[in-house]
Amino acid sequence: MKIPIFVKFVHSTGEQQEEAKEEAKKVLKTIEEHALREEDNFFAGDKIGLQDLVFGWLAWWLQVMEEMAGVKLLEASEYPRLHRWAQNFIAHDVIGSNLPKREALLAYFKPLRETSIASSPSAV
Numbered sequence: 383m384k385i386p387i388f389v390k391f392v393h394s395t396g397e398q399q400e401e402a403k404e405e406a407k408k409v410l411k412t413i414e415e416h417a418l419r420e421e422d423n424f425f426a427g428d429k430i431g432l433q434d435l436v437f438g439w440l441a442w443w444l445q446v447m448e449e450m451a452g453v454k455l456l457e458a459s460e461y462p463r464l465h466r467w468a469q470n471f472i473a474h475d476v477i478g479s480n481l482p483k484r485e486a487l488l489a490y491f492k493p494l495r496e497t498s499i500a501s502s503p504s505a506v
Contacts, residue, residue, distance in 0.1 A: 387409065390402040418463040423467070438477065440468060441471040442482075
């Protein structure tokens with residue numbers, strides 16, 4: 383999986399961010415089309431399985447990344463199955479009760495993003 387492209391999406395601006403956004407959307411499209419069936423709530427059916435845990439970061443962290451970057455990637459209209467899966471995954475009792483607080487994630491990662499962008503060669 384191309385996790386670094388999602389990191390690049392968050393830690394860039396302008397043209398670099400747009401390129402990373404398009405690459406990230408290709409990854410999301412691949413997951414949408416090849417990993418999730420229309421009728422399933424989770425990757426393996428109606429119960430959370432290993433694939434859900436592997437992709438689980440997308441359900442929560444991607445929302446935080448989108449907010450930090452100011453760009454929405456996981457649109458329900460573009461990725462209906464993946465969007466539905468993310469909502470189901472977060473709503474699961476075991477998963478939802480163990481997620482870090484969104485505000486805490488934003489408070490921690492926003493300054494890191496700002497520092498990263500300020501120190502990038504394109505910011506100089």
